[in-house]
Amino acid sequence: MIRKILSRLNKQDKFRYRGNEIFRIEALSDAVFAFSVSLLAASLEVPQTFHELKMITKGSIPFFFTVTLIFLFWYRQYIFFRRYGLNDFITILLNLAYLVVIIFYVFPLKFLFSLFISVVSGLDLFAKANEEGLVILTNEEFPDLIILFSIGYFLIWLIIYLLHLHVIQLSKLFAFTRFEKLVTQKEVRGALGNLLVGLIALLFACFHLTMVAGICYLFIPLILIINHYIFKRESKKIADI
Secondary structure (H helix, E strand, O other): OHHHHHHHHHOOOOOOOOOOOOOHHHHHHHHHHHHHHHHHHHOOOOOOOHHHHHHHHHHHHHHHHHHHHHHHHHHHHHHHHHHHOOOOHHHHHHHHHHHHHHHHHHHHHHHHHHHHHHHHHOOOOOHHHHHOOOOOOOOOOHHHHHHHHHHHHHHHHHHHHHHHHHHHHOHHHHOOOHHHHHHHHHHHHHHHHHHHHHHHHHHHHHOOOHHHHHHHHHHHHHHHHHHHHHHHHHHHHHHHO
């Protein structure tokens, strides 16, 4: 249902969508993304008391953040298949790798969101651990958390980069318009910028420079703005011709 609604909206785009049917790999992808969200939902236990309900309500904040990010990754994959309609071996292989990383990424992502929100807002999102006197995260473990997060972030964007690179290699088969070429090049630049952020953050975290590693992710909005500016400038040249 969601895919059909989005397909109608995308028909207004200048990009000619070549994926007019849903392949089995896409159906599998939807199931995997749904499973990932189910894993997160399953971690929210049914409350037995009102106090537990309040604890679960607090825990829903990082849950919503995590689900939102997972949906954004799902949407990127959806757009890729609608634009290019590929179903060859390399695309299937890269997409399967993408799904594996998403499943791996779910709990580190939620843990990091929980930790960040807890520190910033002062909310106790680790009530059970605190009640049992457990140490949530030591200073020595923090670089490992950043490494885990950065590996997932790097791999996701690496796969997105490789998928679009594969499209460029097959560009003669698509008979792209100049606008479609610019859109695809924009996706390649954006994925490359994001994977470099993840890789650089990973390297800093490996050397226990966690503060610098965290700062690396602040450059993501700047990368998006620069990439969009380049795309707009190139698009304007087409319009002027």
